[in-house]
Amino acid sequence: MTSPLPTEPVPSQFSAGPRPAQGPAADEGLARRLRALACTAPLHDLDARKANLAGEYGVYAMAEVALAAIDLVTLHMDFDTGADHDQIVARLLPRVAAQAPGRPAAEHERVARWVLENLINVGSVDRGFRAVYGTFGTDGVYRRRDYDFKLIEEVPGDGGSVYLRTTDEAVNVLVGALDTDVTSAQIAAEVKLEVLISRGRLADAQLAAEQARYRTVQYAETLRRTLEATRRNVRAVDWLRTVPDMIDEALDHVADRYRHENAILTNIRKARDEADTGGDPKTAEHKRRAAELVDIVKDCIRRHTQLQSRLLEAGPLFRAEQDRQAFARPAARAGLDLYGQLVAPLLPLPVADAGRVTDAYFAHGTGLRAPAAVRVGDLVDLLLTPPVERAHLGAEMPEPDLVATPDDSRFSEKQLASARELLTLEPDAPRRLSGLLAEARRRDRGGELAHLIVLLAVHAASPPVGTAYRQGEERLLFAVDDGTPLDDEDFGGADLIVGTALLDAAAMATARTEAA
Structure with missing residues (x-):
C-alpha cells in the first residue's frame, strides 16, 4: 500500500472563498456587450410577437424587415430633415412581398407598417425602450442599471410634417458595434x-x-x-x-x-x-x-x-x-400660480365670499372676445344677409333601431314569488336555512328555488338597516351564524338562522320629519 502524498497548499485561485469582482475595465466591456444585446432585443421581440397579429404571419421574418427599415431611414434622412414615413413603407414593400409573394398587397403593407411602428415603439409614453443590466462598481458591489434607448424617433419638420430619424443605437445595431x-x-x-x-x-x-x-x-x-x-x-x-x-x-x-x-x-x-x-x-x-x-x-x-x-x-x-438668449427681454409679468394664489386661499372661505373672487378671476381670465365683424364690409354683408329659416322643431331625429333584450334571467318570476313566500317569517319564529332548503326542494323539484333561497339568505347576513329605515319598510330579513355547520348535499358553510325583524315605525317617522 502506497503512502499518501504530502499535501500542498491550494492555490488562491482555486480556494473555496469568494472570488473578488473583476476590475472596472473588464466589467465596462461586459456592460457594453450587454447594451449591444439590449439594442437587438426589440428586433427579436418582433418575431416573438408576430403570433399576436390577427392572421397567419409566421412566414414573415420580422427582424429582417426591421433591419431593412433601419437601413432605409438611415440612408434617406438628411442633416436638417429625416425620412418620410410613407416613403419608407413603400420601399419596404418589395422586401416584405418577396417573403410571401402569394399574400395580398394589403397584408404586405400592414406588415411593413407594423414593423416600422414597433421600431418607433408607438403606444409607449416616451416611445423608447428600456433594458436592465448589472455592473460591478469600484467598491465591488453589484448594482442594476437602466439603459434607455430608441431605435427610430419622430422629429418635427417644417409645415407641421413629421420625419423619421435613426438614433446612434440603431446605427450601432446596423453595423454591429456599440459606443x-x-x-x-x-x-x-x-x-x-x-x-x-x-x-x-x-x-x-x-x-x-x-x-x-x-x-x-x-x-x-x-x-x-x-x-x-x-x-x-x-x-x-x-x-x-x-x-x-x-x-x-x-x-x-x-x-x-x-x-x-x-x-x-x-x-x-x-x-x-x-x-x-x-x-x-x-x-x-x-x-x-x-x-x-x-x-x-x-x-x-x-x-x-x-x-x-x-x-x-x-x-x-x-x-x-x-x-x-443673453439679450432677450424678460417676461413682462410673472405667471399666475393657480393653486398657491387662488385655490389654496379660497378653500377655507365660505361659498359666498369665494364665489365673488372666482367670478372676478374668470371674468378677466377668459381673454378678449373677437367681434363677429372686424371690417365695415363684413358688417354690411352681415346686415344684408337674410336670416336662414330654421325648422320649428329642429332637425329630424333618426328613428332608432330597437332590439328586444332577451330575458336571460336564471330565476323565473314564479320562483321569486315562492322564495319571498318562504322567507316571510313571523318575528318570533325564525328558521334554519337547512329547513328552508328542504321545503324549497319539495315545492320546486329539480328547479333553482333552493339556490335562490341560499342567495337571499346570504344577502340577509348583512341587512341594509339604514336603507330600510329611509325607505320606510316595516320588516327586514336577517340571517345570523351561530356556528352550526350546514349539512346539505349541494351547499356548504354555516346553517344560518333566518328571521324577520320589525323596524320601529315611530322612529322612522321622526327621522323623516327631522330630515325634512
Missing part, C-alpha cells in the same frame, strides 16, 4: 475599404463602404444634436473646450476623408472601366459591384461636404444664439 468612437471607426472602415478594393474583393468592399457611410451619418447626427441643444439653451453645451475641440477634429477628419475617398473613387472607377465582361458572368458581376461602390462612395463624399458646411456654420450659430 464606438466615430472618428476611429470611420478611419478603420475606409482603410478596410481601400485594402479590399486593392485586392479585388468588391463584394466585401461594398459592405465596408456601407458601414463607412453609416458612420458618417452618425457623426452628422452628433453635430446636429449639439446645435439643437445650443438653440434651446446655450449654457447646456460646453462651447469653451468640448465643442470647439470636436469641431476642429471633425474638420480635420473631413479633410482626410476627402483625400481618402477621392483616391478610393479613382481606384474603383479604374477597376470598373478595366473590367471587360466578354460574356463572363463573374466579370460582369465584378463590374456591377464596382458601379455600386462608385455610387456609395459618391454619397459619402456628398455627406462629408454637407457635414463640412454645417461645421463651418457652427461657430456663427453659437454667437448668434448667445446674443439672442
Whole structure:
C-alpha cells in the first residue's frame, strides 16, 4: 500500500472563498456587450410577437424587415430633415412581398407598417425602450442599471410634417458595434475599404463602404444634436473646450476623408472601366459591384461636404444664439400660480365670499372676445344677409333601431314569488336555512328555488338597516351564524338562522320629519 502524498497548499485561485469582482475595465466591456444585446432585443421581440397579429404571419421574418427599415431611414434622412414615413413603407414593400409573394398587397403593407411602428415603439409614453443590466462598481458591489434607448424617433419638420430619424443605437445595431468612437471607426472602415478594393474583393468592399457611410451619418447626427441643444439653451453645451475641440477634429477628419475617398473613387472607377465582361458572368458581376461602390462612395463624399458646411456654420450659430438668449427681454409679468394664489386661499372661505373672487378671476381670465365683424364690409354683408329659416322643431331625429333584450334571467318570476313566500317569517319564529332548503326542494323539484333561497339568505347576513329605515319598510330579513355547520348535499358553510325583524315605525317617522 502506497503512502499518501504530502499535501500542498491550494492555490488562491482555486480556494473555496469568494472570488473578488473583476476590475472596472473588464466589467465596462461586459456592460457594453450587454447594451449591444439590449439594442437587438426589440428586433427579436418582433418575431416573438408576430403570433399576436390577427392572421397567419409566421412566414414573415420580422427582424429582417426591421433591419431593412433601419437601413432605409438611415440612408434617406438628411442633416436638417429625416425620412418620410410613407416613403419608407413603400420601399419596404418589395422586401416584405418577396417573403410571401402569394399574400395580398394589403397584408404586405400592414406588415411593413407594423414593423416600422414597433421600431418607433408607438403606444409607449416616451416611445423608447428600456433594458436592465448589472455592473460591478469600484467598491465591488453589484448594482442594476437602466439603459434607455430608441431605435427610430419622430422629429418635427417644417409645415407641421413629421420625419423619421435613426438614433446612434440603431446605427450601432446596423453595423454591429456599440459606443464606438466615430472618428476611429470611420478611419478603420475606409482603410478596410481601400485594402479590399486593392485586392479585388468588391463584394466585401461594398459592405465596408456601407458601414463607412453609416458612420458618417452618425457623426452628422452628433453635430446636429449639439446645435439643437445650443438653440434651446446655450449654457447646456460646453462651447469653451468640448465643442470647439470636436469641431476642429471633425474638420480635420473631413479633410482626410476627402483625400481618402477621392483616391478610393479613382481606384474603383479604374477597376470598373478595366473590367471587360466578354460574356463572363463573374466579370460582369465584378463590374456591377464596382458601379455600386462608385455610387456609395459618391454619397459619402456628398455627406462629408454637407457635414463640412454645417461645421463651418457652427461657430456663427453659437454667437448668434448667445446674443439672442443673453439679450432677450424678460417676461413682462410673472405667471399666475393657480393653486398657491387662488385655490389654496379660497378653500377655507365660505361659498359666498369665494364665489365673488372666482367670478372676478374668470371674468378677466377668459381673454378678449373677437367681434363677429372686424371690417365695415363684413358688417354690411352681415346686415344684408337674410336670416336662414330654421325648422320649428329642429332637425329630424333618426328613428332608432330597437332590439328586444332577451330575458336571460336564471330565476323565473314564479320562483321569486315562492322564495319571498318562504322567507316571510313571523318575528318570533325564525328558521334554519337547512329547513328552508328542504321545503324549497319539495315545492320546486329539480328547479333553482333552493339556490335562490341560499342567495337571499346570504344577502340577509348583512341587512341594509339604514336603507330600510329611509325607505320606510316595516320588516327586514336577517340571517345570523351561530356556528352550526350546514349539512346539505349541494351547499356548504354555516346553517344560518333566518328571521324577520320589525323596524320601529315611530322612529322612522321622526327621522323623516327631522330630515325634512
